[in-house]
Amino acid sequence: MCSPPLPRAVSIKEIARLAQVSHSTVSRALRHSPLVNPKTAERIRRIAEESGYCPSGPARSLVTRHTETIGVIVTSIADPLHAEVVGGIEEAANEHGFSVFLANSNADPEREFHVVRSFQQHRVDGLIVAAPRVGALHMAALSRMRIPIVLVNNQHPSEFVHSVAIANVDAARQATRHLIALGHRRIASLGNRFGYQSDTERFAGYRQALAEADLPFEPDLVVHGDGTPGGAPAAMARLLGLAAPPTAVFCYNDMTALAVLRHLRCLGLRVPEDVSLIGFDDLFLAEYTDPPLTTMRQPMWQMDRAAARMLLDLLEGNAAVENVQMPAELILRQSTAPPGSSHG
Amino acid sequence: MCSPPLPRAVSIKEIARLAQVSHSTVSRALRHSPLVNPKTAERIRRIAEESGYCPSGPARSLVTRHTETIGVIVTSIADPLHAEVVGGIEEAANEHGFSVFLANSNADPEREFHVVRSFQQHRVDGLIVAAPRVGALHMAALSRMRIPIVLVNNQHPSEFVHSVAIANVDAARQATRHLIALGHRRIASLGNRFGYQSDTERFAGYRQALAEADLPFEPDLVVHGDGTPGGAPAAMARLLGLAAPPTAVFCYNDMTALAVLRHLRCLGLRVPEDVSLIGFDDLFLAEYTDPPLTTMRQPMWQMDRAAARMLLDLLEGNAAVENVQMPAELILRQSTAPPGSSHG
DNA sequence: GAGCAGCCTGCATACGTTTTCAGGAAACCG
DNA sequence: CGGTTTCCTGAAAACGTATGCAGGCTGCTC
Numbered sequence: 001m002c003s004p005p006l007p008r009a010v011s012i013k014e015i016a017r018l019a020q021v022s023h024s025t026v027s028r029a030l031r032h033s034p035l036v037n038p039k040t041a042e043r044i045r046r047i048a049e050e051s052g053y054c055p056s057g058p059a060r061s062l063v064t065r066h067t068e069t070i071g072v073i074v075t076s077i078a079d080p081l082h083a084e085v086v087g088g089i090e091e092a093a094n095e096h097g098f099s100v101f102l103a104n105s106n107a108d109p110e111r112e113f114h115v116v117r118s119f120q121q122h123r124v125d126g127l128i129v130a131a132p133r134v135g136a137l138h139m140a141a142l143s144r145m146r147i148p149i150v151l152v153n154n155q156h157p158s159e160f161v162h163s164v165a166i167a168n169v170d171a172a173r174q175a176t177r178h179l180i181a182l183g184h185r186r187i188a189s190l191g192n193r194f195g196y197q198s199d200t201e202r203f204a205g206y207r208q209a210l211a212e213a214d215l216p217f218e219p220d221l222v223v224h225g226d227g228t229p230g231g232a233p234a235a236m237a238r239l240l241g242l243a244a245p246p247t248a249v250f251c252y253n254d255m256t257a258l259a260v261l262r263h264l265r266c267l268g269l270r271v272p273e274d275v276s277l278i279g280f281d282d283l284f285l286a287e288y289t290d291p292p293l294t295t296m297r298q299p300m301w302q303m304d305r306a307a308a309r310m311l312l313d314l315l316e317g318n319a320a321v322e323n324v325q326m327p328a329e330l331i332l333r334q335s336t337a338p339p340g341s342s343h344g
Numbered sequence: 345m346c347s348p349p350l351p352r353a354v355s356i357k358e359i360a361r362l363a364q365v366s367h368s369t370v371s372r373a374l375r376h377s378p379l380v381n382p383k384t385a386e387r388i389r390r391i392a393e394e395s396g397y398c399p400s401g402p403a404r405s406l407v408t409r410h411t412e413t414i415g416v417i418v419t420s421i422a423d424p425l426h427a428e429v430v431g432g433i434e435e436a437a438n439e440h441g442f443s444v445f446l447a448n449s450n451a452d453p454e455r456e457f458h459v460v461r462s463f464q465q466h467r468v469d470g471l472i473v474a475a476p477r478v479g480a481l482h483m484a485a486l487s488r489m490r491i492p493i494v495l496v497n498n499q500h501p502s503e504f505v506h507s508v509a510i511a512n513v514d515a516a517r518q519a520t521r522h523l524i525a526l527g528h529r530r531i532a533s534l535g536n537r538f539g540y541q542s543d544t545e546r547f548a549g550y551r552q553a554l555a556e557a558d559l560p561f562e563p564d565l566v567v568h569g570d571g572t573p574g575g576a577p578a579a580m581a582r583l584l585g586l587a588a589p590p591t592a593v594f595c596y597n598d599m600t601a602l603a604v605l606r607h608l609r610c611l612g613l614r615v616p617e618d619v620s621l622i623g624f625d626d627l628f629l630a631e632y633t634d635p636p637l638t639t640m641r642q643p644m645w646q647m648d649r650a651a652a653r654m655l656l657d658l659l660e661g662n663a664a665v666e667n668v669q670m671p672a673e674l675i676l677r678q679s680t681a682p683p684g685s686s687h688g
Numbered sequence: 689g690a691g692c693a694g695c696c697t698g699c700a701t702a703c704g705t706t707t708t709c710a711g712g713a714a715a716c717c718g
Numbered sequence: 719c720g721g722t723t724t725c726c727t728g729a730a731a732a733c734g735t736a737t738g739c740a741g742g743c744t745g746c747t748c
Contacts, residue, residue, distance in 0.1 A: 008409070009467075011704055022728045027706060037726060052488055057465045058402035058411065059704035062733045065352070067402060069445075069466070077434065083427035090421065090448055094455075099462055101413075102446040104434055111438075118443055121401045122413070123353075144396055258632050288602050290609075290634030355734055366698045371736060381696060403734035406703045 010053050018051065019044045030055065061123065070311060071101045071119035073112070075131040081281055081300060085130050085152065088304030096312050098125070105131045116141050126311045129154060130304075132196075148314035152307045153198070162314065164307045164324040168198050171296045171328035172205025172250070173212075175278050178294075178330055179248040180213045183338045184276065186221065188239050188246035190256060193227040199252060202280070206250055221246055225256055232259035240267075247339035248276035254283040254295055257335070261289060272337035282331050291334035298328055354397050362395065363388045374399065405467065414655060415445045415463035417456070419475040425625055425644060429474050429496065432648030440656050442469070449475045460485050470655045473498060474648075476540075492658035496651045497542065506658065508651045508668040512542050515640045515672035516549025516594070517556075519622050522638075522674055523592040524557045527682045528620065530565065532583050532590035534600060537571040543596060546624070550594055565590055569600055576603035584611075591683040592620035598627040598639055601679070605633060616681035626675050635678035642672055 012030075016023040021040065028036045029044040030053075036044075061067040072089055074082045082104075090100050101124060103115040112134050119127065120141075127142070127149045129135050135142075135154040142149055151163040179187050189206045192199040203222070210217050223238050225231035232251070239246055251257035257279035264271055271277055271291060279286060282297035303326050313320040356374075360367040365384065372380045373388040374397075380388075405411040416433055418426045426448075434444050445468060447459040456478050463471065464485075471486070471493045473479050479486075479498040486493055495507040523531050533550045536543040547566070554561055567582050569575035576595075583590055595601035601623035608615055615621055615635060623630060626641035647670050657664045 009704095013704075023705085024707080024728060024730095025726090027704095028727095031706085035726070040726090054461070054464045056406075056467060056704055058405045058467055059733090060706075061402045062400075062406060062704080062735095063706045065733080077421075077427055077431040083421055086430075086446065087421040087448060090446060091450075094447065094458070094462075099445050099447070099466060101443050102430065102434060103438065103443070104431060106435075114438070117398070118438075120398045122443060123400060123402055262632070285629035285632055288606070288629055288633055353734095357734075367735080368699080368737080369697060371734095372697090375736085379696070384696090400734050403703090404736075406705090406734080407736050409703080 009056070010051050011056070012053075015044065015048050015051055015053055019047050066125045066315075067123050068097055069099045069101055069122065069124050070126045070128060070308075070315075071103070071122070071124040072128045073115055073119075073131050073134055074102070074104050075107050075133075077102070077104045081283060081298075082130060084300040085304045088301045089128055089308045092305045092308035092312065098312070098315075105134055107131070107133060109133075109137060112138060113141070116145075120145050126150070126315050128152065128307050128311055130307075132198075148311055150307045150311045150314075152303060162310055162320060162322055164303055164310065164326065166198075166298050166303070167325040167327050168201035169205040169208070171280070172202035173209045174205075174328065174330055175250055175280070175296050176206045176209030177212070178332075179250065179276060179278060179336065180209060180215065182248070182276065182336060184246075184248040185215060185339075186218075186244060186246045186248070187215075188221040188223065188249045190232065190235050190239070190249050190251045190260065191222065191224045192252045192256075193231075194224055199224075202252065225252065229255045229259040232256045233263040236260045236263055246275070248278070248336065251277060251279050254279035254281040254286050254293060257293055257295070258285075258289060261293075261335070271335050273341060276336040276339070278336055280328075282329075286331075286333070289335075294333045294336040295331050296328040297331045299326055302326065353400070354395050355400070356397075359388065359392050359395055359397055363391050410469045411467050412441055413443045413445055413466065413468050414470045414472060414652075414659075415447070415466070415468040416472045417459055417463075417475050417478055418446070418448050419451050419477075421446070421448045425627060425642075426474060428644040429648045432645045433472055433652040436649045436652035436656065442656070442659075449478055451475070451477060453477075453481060456482060457485070460489075464489050470494070470659050472496065472651050472655055474651075476542075492655055494651045494655045494658075496647060506654055506664060506666055508647055508654065508670065510542075510642050510647070511669040511671050512545035513549040513552070515624070516546035517553045518549075518672065518674055519594055519624070519640050520550045520553035521556070522676075523594065523620060523622060523680065524553060524559065526592070526620065526680060528590075528592040529559060529683075530562075530588060530590045530592070531559075532565040532567065532593045534576065534579050534583070534593050534595045534604065535566065535568045536596045536600075537575075538568055543568075546596065569596065573599040573603040576600045577607040580604045580607055590619070592622070592680065595621060595623050598623040598625040598630050598637060601637055601639070602629075602633060605637075605679070615679050617685060620680040620683070622680055624672075626673075630675075631677070633679075638677045638680040639675050640672040641675045643670055646670065 012026050013023045016026045025036055026044055029041040070093055072086060074085060077083055093100050101119060105112040105115055116138050126147055130152045132154055135151050153165050154163060189203060191203055207217060220242055223235040225235050257277050261271060269275060279293050279295035282295045286293040286295050306324055310320050356370050357367045360370045369380055370388055373385040414437055416430060418429060421427055437444050445463060449456040449459055460482050470491050474496045476498055479495050497509050498507060533547060535547055551561060564586055567579040569579050601621050605615060613619060623637050623639035626639045630637040630639050650668055654664050
């Protein structure tokens, strides 16, 4: 249970003894304070170097009141989308001398609570929350920490001070427009489980695009998965069972599109000849599927760097924009084509 | 530059004042020490709860000499293989009350050094290194930290005390055997850049399998990429240029196999009808390619949990095995078939 | 009622830093 | 040469927590 007695690291006092000065002087010398004689400072630093001295973060943070760390909460690091999240954040943070605590919540409320608590104990200077639910559920606990918080792609950004999110409405409209421009008239929307804000927004964009093009909105063409890739085939089956099935499907995200893709292949239907598919996210693998997936790219790396920068700005006392919406980008690949075309 | 003055969190002394006791008693009450009267302990805990008290990790670690944190170094979190690494570790660590510091080195020596230094300052209790080069390059700095270190899939495991790695030789032999069993006689090895230990080991397994089956070893059938997926097509082109090209290729990893797959498709060659391909890793996307990729699965999740458990054992003072080799598993999909077959 | 054990509590110190304050020595000015 | 400034240094307090030690109170025993 208890850890073995660690060999105590060499402290500031130890090298004070070696250098025949007070530990105050050592502290100043190491922080390059102008208050100390250049020659003795140099001597002290040399001794510190030789004795392998490394300052204690915990001790320092006790007096400086900050730890130079930020916490990052993510639903699941194994999720390819979130892996990039963490990468961008860590990079930006490191450039500013901050270290990152990482935790994934696994969408488990108990664990989410535990994670927030743990970050609080470690006295992180700031927090980035990329787990959609955490923001909503633990708002009270979070704001009680009284540290800057940035939410990315969170469900209810408006309730928090700072956030960065993808421009869902615009992106969905752009995606649907693309299908319309190809000549599709019967375009389905395969959404996420009901009630997610991102889903609602994307659906709004879909309807806007239809309205712009004077296409009728048909409720039959709107189906929903269950939040997992596994639910997509059933939803797709409902669409195919219609008297007049759609010629194109706007999928909630790439994983959904992939599941649909496999399902269609099993049924002997071709993409994009028989059905066009467009996804959302531009996951790493979207480029490698067959056919490669046309999709709306979420610039995750930039979004995360933006979130990190926003947080770092806040930590350095600068004002920051409250809410940032990043535009998605249409990535044209081979899963969309004009309806009834013999080759994409 | 300087952070704004944080509102000081409520401390142990503050609730001592509220509860009309000394801060020592508060400390004991919160740690559930038997030395304190159950009723006052309860009262203290209630007051602490109400005032939103949260103990300070830095302050505590100053006296307990450990921080309940571990550091994880990884080359790139965006790399899908490593994303899983971190997931398994974080989960296991969290179950034992440890938080994880995450850093990716980006294979940049300066940054690697910086990261190690930073972890040292934060006084992490232990370290997991999943960045192949870090182990070799910064051995001195690492061992000077005098904390337990576990290496995963590192280049020179033997020089460190603890490590977990994939059984490369066995895995490669198994992969090659599979191709031989399908009837292939001309089997190529598309390796990584020269000099990597993992590549050397996999190559050894490849040769062993050939020898077992009394197949001749042909140096022409051994090519190398440049460490990136981009280098694979060129290597593949060399193989196709041979008088007698191979009927099957053992690819160093899945990304390489994918690059080859695309290259072959461009050339109008079919997989597996014209060429069989086998990969290594079983990345998330291997299941979604067309055709789905036959590959050797590295049980990353388990490996990382194993590494984390090993580290946690060490931290708790238990003895631990020094080196663990995990077996890979052959995942049969559709990218391999008997040579010249018309369908997989 | 004296002695004693057991339970609980507070005092003091320590952990490794940073920082304020005061002061000594040197240098400078008149 | 006295006074003042400048430069450097050390003493001391503080950050929030854990814990050894001493001691006070209660209740028990004889």
